[in-house]
Amino acid sequence: MKKVMLSLSALLLAGSAAAQDLSGTITVWSWDAAAKALESTIPSFNKKYPNVTVKVEDLGNQNVYDRGLAGCAAGGQDMPDVYSIENNEAEVFWSRFPNCFVDLNTKGADKLVKNFPAFKWTELTAGNKRFAMPWDSGPVVMFYRRDLYQQAGVNPANIKTWDDFIAAGKKVNAKFNNNVKMATVANGQDDEWFRMLANQNGCFYFDNAAKAVTINQPGCVTALNTIKKLYDAQVVTTGDWGGQITNVKAGKTASAMFGAWYEGTIRTNAPDQKGKWGVYLMPASKAGGVRASNLGGSALAIPSSSKNQAAAYAFIENALATAGGQVTMLKSQGLVPSLLSATKDPYVKTAQPYWGNQAVWQTILGTLGDVPQARGTQYFQDARQVMIVVQADYIKGRYKTAKEALDDAAKKISSATGLPVAK
Amino acid sequence: MTTSQPLSPAPRRARTGRWARTPKAPYLFILPYLLIFLTFWAWPIVSSFLMSFKDSRLGADAPYALSNWSRLTQDEFFRTALRNTLVILVIQVPLMLSLATVLAVALNSKLLRAAGWFRFAFFAPLVVGTVAYSAVFRLLFNTDFGVVNRALTGIGLPAVDWLNQSGPAMSVIILAMTWRWTGYNAIILLAGLQGISEDVYEAASIDGATPTQQFWKITLPLLRPTLLFCMVLSVIGTLQLFTEPALITNSGPGNATMTLGTYLYQQGFRSFNFGYASAIAYTVAAIAAVFSIIQLRLFGRET
Numbered sequence: 001m002k003k004v005m006l007s008l009s010a011l012l013l014a015g016s017a018a019a020q021d022l023s024g025t026i027t028v029w030s031w032d033a034a035a036k037a038l039e040s041t042i043p044s045f046n047k048k049y050p051n052v053t054v055k056v057e058d059l060g061n062q063n064v065y066d067r068g069l070a071g072c073a074a075g076g077q078d079m080p081d082v083y084s085i086e087n088n089e090a091e092v093f094w095s096r097f098p099n100c101f102v103d104l105n106t107k108g109a110d111k112l113v114k115n116f117p118a119f120k121w122t123e124l125t126a127g128n129k130r131f132a133m134p135w136d137s138g139p140v141v142m143f144y145r146r147d148l149y150q151q152a153g154v155n156p157a158n159i160k161t162w163d164d165f166i167a168a169g170k171k172v173n174a175k176f177n178n179n180v181k182m183a184t185v186a187n188g189q190d191d192e193w194f195r196m197l198a199n200q201n202g203c204f205y206f207d208n209a210a211k212a213v214t215i216n217q218p219g220c221v222t223a224l225n226t227i228k229k230l231y232d233a234q235v236v237t238t239g240d241w242g243g244q245i246t247n248v249k250a251g252k253t254a255s256a257m258f259g260a261w262y263e264g265t266i267r268t269n270a271p272d273q274k275g276k277w278g279v280y281l282m283p284a285s286k287a288g289g290v291r292a293s294n295l296g297g298s299a300l301a302i303p304s305s306s307k308n309q310a311a312a313y314a315f316i317e318n319a320l321a322t323a324g325g326q327v328t329m330l331k332s333q334g335l336v337p338s339l340l341s342a343t344k345d346p347y348v349k350t351a352q353p354y355w356g357n358q359a360v361w362q363t364i365l366g367t368l369g370d371v372p373q374a375r376g377t378q379y380f381q382d383a384r385q386v387m388i389v390v391q392a393d394y395i396k397g398r399y400k401t402a403k404e405a406l407d408d409a410a411k412k413i414s415s416a417t418g419l420p421v422a423k
Numbered sequence: 424m425t426t427s428q429p430l431s432p433a434p435r436r437a438r439t440g441r442w443a444r445t446p447k448a449p450y451l452f453i454l455p456y457l458l459i460f461l462t463f464w465a466w467p468i469v470s471s472f473l474m475s476f477k478d479s480r481l482g483a484d485a486p487y488a489l490s491n492w493s494r495l496t497q498d499e500f501f502r503t504a505l506r507n508t509l510v511i512l513v514i515q516v517p518l519m520l521s522l523a524t525v526l527a528v529a530l531n532s533k534l535l536r537a538a539g540w541f542r543f544a545f546f547a548p549l550v551v552g553t554v555a556y557s558a559v560f561r562l563l564f565n566t567d568f569g570v571v572n573r574a575l576t577g578i579g580l581p582a583v584d585w586l587n588q589s590g591p592a593m594s595v596i597i598l599a600m601t602w603r604w605t606g607y608n609a610i611i612l613l614a615g616l617q618g619i620s621e622d623v624y625e626a627a628s629i630d631g632a633t634p635t636q637q638f639w640k641i642t643l644p645l646l647r648p649t650l651l652f653c654m655v656l657s658v659i660g661t662l663q664l665f666t667e668p669a670l671i672t673n674s675g676p677g678n679a680t681m682t683l684g685t686y687l688y689q690q691g692f693r694s695f696n697f698g699y700a701s702a703i704a705y706t707v708a709a710i711a712a713v714f715s716i717i718q719l720r721l722f723g724r725e726t
Contacts, residue, residue, distance in 0.1 A: 069695055096480070096695055188587060188676025238587045240673070243566075252567065378480070381693045385500070392677035412499065 022311045023051035026081035031061040033264040034084060034298060037329035041319040044328065048318065052311045065089060072100035076305030081312040083301045085132055087123045088376030090299060094126040095378045102302040103129040107313040112321050119373050120338045124299050132299035133320050136335040138259025139367045140196045140293040143266055146278045146356055148254040151175060156280040162226050165283045169235025172254050181237040183255050184247045188392040189240035191384060192295060196257065197223035200293040201285055204374035205383035205413065212422035213413045216406040222285050224394060224402040231395050245269050257282060259295035260364040263334030267354050274353065279360045281367060292370035336364060379417040386412045475701035491702040503678045504686035512661045515597045520653060523608035528642065530609065531616045545606030557670030560599045589679030592672045596680050599667050608653045615649030651722050655715050662711045683707045
């Protein structure tokens with residue numbers, strides 16, 4: 001017994017000795033709520049590794065991408081120790097700069113594969129290499145203002161399809177004299193709504209093998225048609241990222257649809273609206289249809305130029321591969337864990353005061369299993385640029401049908417990427 | 424004719440030793456600059472030309488081919504960017520230069536008090552950081568909360584969705600550029616005005632020329648070289664236009680305010696397709712060169 005105790009304490013000592021060995025400073029690049037979320041994991045990290053100083057720099061989403069690509073192009077110049085990367089955009093990095101990031105398998109990530117859902121890894125691996133660790137995911141839900149819905153006589157439980165949503169929107173229009181809309185859609189600035197609806201209908205820019213353009217397939221046609229219907233019924237307004245937040249703060253929209261990470265955005269931007277918000281599943285295209293989709297979701301990678309890779313990996317492991325780390329980020333900024341064990345954490349079932357005491361995380365995570373797969377590929381930005389324009393043109397009436405618009409989009413994406421249009 | 428002495432022929436130097444007698448210090452002094460010029464200017468120019476023949480998305484080993492150039496000829500986005508750039512060019516440059524000329528004449532007037540203060544005020548927009556001024560323009564033209572729409576609705580006009588509609592978005596870009604660059608051109612034109620001799624005006628007044636006649640018959644013709652300089656600079660600047668559409672409208676809505684500059688950036692740094700971006704860059708440079716030659720030919724002749 002004594003022997004066991006001795007060897008146990010020896011093991012513990014060895015463990016803490018290794019932890020004490022890690023020292024120095026690591027820099028982390030991230031954006032907005034995600035950066036704040038990573039910051040919230042620092043205390044638990046420093047409990048294990050007191051000698052490592054973590055500096056999280058919030059550069060903003062676009063800037064992280066741009067500076068990362070520039071840094072990789074310059075052979076790893078000016079890169080941080082931990083780099084945040086969106087799943088959709090990840091493949092550009094691996095395919096253009098395969099040497100810019102550390103293969104996390106060499107640090108032990110291969111042992112963690114089963115702890116995450118398989119779909120989260122597809123965009124993060126290339127060949128045998130595993131370039132980033134899954135972080136959050138973006139199950140789409142509809143956030144709504146309980147008070148505004150109630151005043152307009154709308155019951156969210158009855159909104160099951162997009163047609164129901166439009167009918168509700170007409171009630172809201174009537175009640176508030178068109179001063180409150182159902183949602184803000186990015187039209188001309190982004191194509192998020194198209195992506196969310198396309199994914200819901202099992203369609204995306206490219207097929208999952210990244211070999212063909214599939215944007216003119218039936219699921220995508222339905223998606224674009226729905227957006228046009230929303231505009232024609234005048235139940236939505238237009239605005240970019242900033243405009244959407246402004247509308248939420250000003251109470252000009254009664255709902256907002258986004259990946260669940262938007263929970264933190266609403267909560268931190270409109271703290272005075274506590275208790276007024278709630279969540280319901282995104283409406284389906286037809287009765288009984290899929291009411292789940294994914295928008296966004298990110299990962300963390302270690303640039304090869306990092307001088308402190310061991311500490312960087314320890315940080316990533318603590319934040320992403322432990323239920324404690326993931327739940328801390330869920331609590332602080334609403335980042336939806338993709339770590340399977342974290343989705344079973346008791347916190348998920350807790351009623352959230354901001355959301356009118358609804359256990360929103362249970363609702364949101366419940367959709368994860370229904371999310372159809374989709375893949376960004378290295379041509380994500382090319383396809384997105386085409387689609388932003390085609391969507392805006394279609395809303396404006398430049399195409400006769402959604403199918404005609406998407407055939408045109410497919411042709412343009414194909415000529416920009418060299419990938420054939422799927423039959 | 425006593426001075427008609429034959430010029431003595433220049434002494435012939437031996438071919439050998441010519442280099443030995445040339446002073447080397449000047450070359451040594453310009454050597455650092457030459458090295459920097461070759462590394463950071465000349466080489467990238469050559470390198471990007473070579474790159475325009477490669478599909479850089481395939482990596483460094485991609486074979487040389489014409490794919491980027493053939494894509495350019497049929498790329499609808501490129502045509503949109505070119506068209507937008509030309510629209511801005513045709514509207515904004517003449518608008519700005521006429522404003523700048525009027526402003527310069529006003530600033531040159533002896534009737535104006537505190538001329539120095541006004542000169543500073545009109546030049547000041549250029550000192551403001553581009554990001555800051557773009558952010559301010561975004562706020563001014565915000566549909567729901569912007570002061571411009573507040574003013575419009577205040578006097579009973581309908582509010583305009585400035586940044587989400589193509590026509591209004593374009594006019595915001597043109598307004599912003601005009602606000603920023605008119606004073607700059609006015610200051611250059613003012614320098615040109617001050618180079619015109621007072622005697623000419625005096626003579627004209629004695630002959631009975633009205634101020635309007637003086638402006639059209641004296642000021643404008645004598646200001647032509649300065650105007651030409653401003654015009655060539657503005658045209659080249661507009662062809663490279665990037666900041667305003669990138670920061671105020673983000674090339675949108677759709678591609679309504681996408682310029683050659685933002686499209687190049689988008690291809691280079693969003694899609695990371697440097698080969699294609701290089702092909703675009705060379706096309707822009709060629710267009711700028713052609714425009715400059717045309718302007719110099721049309722307006723550059725000395726009278």
